[in-house]
Amino acid sequence: EIRLNYYSQSCPNAEEIVKQQVISLYNEHGNTAVSWIRTLFHDCMVKSCDASILLETIHGIQSEKTSSRNVGMRNFKYINKIKDALEASCPMTVSCADIIALAARDGVVMLGGPRIDMKTGRKDSKGSHAAEIDSFIPNHNDTTLFVLSRFQSVGIDVEGTVALLGAHSVGRVHCLNIVDRLYPTVDPTLDPSYAEYLKRRCPHQQPDPNAVEYARNDLQTPMILDNMYYRNIMNNKGLLVVDQQLVSNPATSPFVEKMAADNSYFHDQFSKALLTLSENNPVSEEEGEVRRDCRFVNHN
Numbered sequence: 196e197i198r199l200n201y202y203s204q205s206c207p208n209a210e211e212i213v214k215q216q217v218i219s220l221y222n223e224h225g226n227t228a229v230s231w232i233r234t235l236f237h238d239c240m241v242k243s244c245d246a247s248i249l250l251e252t253i254h255g256i257q258s259e260k261t262s263s264r265n266v267g268m269r270n271f272k273y274i275n276k277i278k279d280a281l282e283a284s285c286p287m288t289v290s291c292a293d294i295i296a297l298a299a300r301d302g303v304v305m306l307g308g309p310r311i312d313m314k315t316g317r318k319d320s321k322g323s324h325a326a327e328i329d330s331f332i333p334n335h336n337d338t339t340l341f342v343l344s345r346f347q348s349v350g351i352d353v354e355g356t357v358a359l360l361g362a363h364s365v366g367r368v369h370c371l372n373i374v375d376r377l378y379p380t381v382d383p384t385l386d387p388s389y390a391e392y393l394k395r396r397c398p399h400q401q402p403d404p405n406a407v408e409y410a411r412n413d414l415q416t417p418m419i420l421d422n423m424y425y426r427n428i429m430n431n432k433g434l435l436v437v438d439q440q441l442v443s444n445p446a447t448s449p450f451v452e453k454m455a456a457d458n459s460y461f462h463d464q465f466s467k468a469l470l471t472l473s474e475n476n477p478v479s480e481e482e483g484e485v486r487r488d489c490r491f492v493n494h495n
């Protein structure tokens with residue numbers, strides 16, 4: 196059963212240890228904080244917040260990391276650093292699924308977002324769900340209707356979905372996910388000068404797989420989790436099709452306007468929805484485990 200302060204007896208400093216690690220990683224590589232937010236989404240959305248996304252391909256397990264939906268995910272290696280710090284104080288106590296949740300919570304704070312009171316006590320999966328990823332995580336060009344139905348299936352309503360996509364106020368997108376909007380003709384819903392910028396960032400219709408070509412999600416405040424995302428999409432400066440469509444769909448556009456006008460309303464709705472996402476379908480004590488190494492299931 197997940198609850199607030201699950202580790203208060205078994206590892207009283209657990210949350211503080213994660214926080215210190217997230218801060219020092221942020222100071223080394225600011226983009227780690229960005230990664231933790233996306234990692235939570237891609238773990239929790241796929242079946243359960245069970246750290247399934249961290250497993251490597253080995254002994255009949257197919258890693259989720261190689262899925263096309265997970266393109267661009269980064270900084271997984273630093274999860275092990277957080278885990279090592281926890282193992283040094285409390286061996287075999289804190290789950291990798293809780294590391295993902297707490298790191299996302301603290302990453303949000305590092306990026307100027309709200310403070311979210313997340314529960315702990317999640318257990319780690321004993322397998323990956325690689326084959327099912329595409330049925331849980333929408334594609335970059337799916338319709339709003341489809342996106343809303345995916346989030347609704349995990350208990351997140353229209354307002355919450357609009358708020359969660361505000362995570363695209365930070366981070367980057369590889370050209371692969373944008374070129375369809377630039378070539379052969381520019382998507383008419385793209386601001387022309389913004390399209391010129393994107394074409395400079397992504398000069399080839401078929402992105403060179405060896406070149407790391409990407410554009411920032413939010414040019415104005417790329418490292419701040421703020422409502423600039425909504426102002427951008429209202430100005431036809433959305434990067435992905437799923438972003439831009441929030442403005443034109445009548446179910447989502449009123450929330451876009453409210454969030455664009457009021458950063459603290461955005462933060463409140465983002466907190467609520469991220470909390471719901473972070474509690475999706477926890478694995479039971481009997482079915483799960485606390486992994487020794489977040490990349491592999493335990494062998495005992």
Ligand code: HEM
Nearest residue numbers: 232233236266267333334335342359362366367368369372
């Ligand atoms: C319809 C739902 C969503 C779709 C289709 C989607 C798709 C994408 C894509 C294609 C990228 C760029 C990856 C790359 O090329 O490197 C991206 C980046 C990102 N997404 Fe989403 N996303 C969705 C929802 C969310 C949600 C709910 C969150 C978190 C609450 C989130 C957080 C992020 C973050 C933080 C990045 C930047 C990652 C980085 O710079 O390392 N996304 N998303």
Ligand SMILES: [Ca+2]
Nearest residue numbers: 238241243247
């Ligand atoms: Ca998962």
Ligand SMILES: [Ca+2]
Nearest residue numbers: 364413416419
């Ligand atoms: Ca921003």
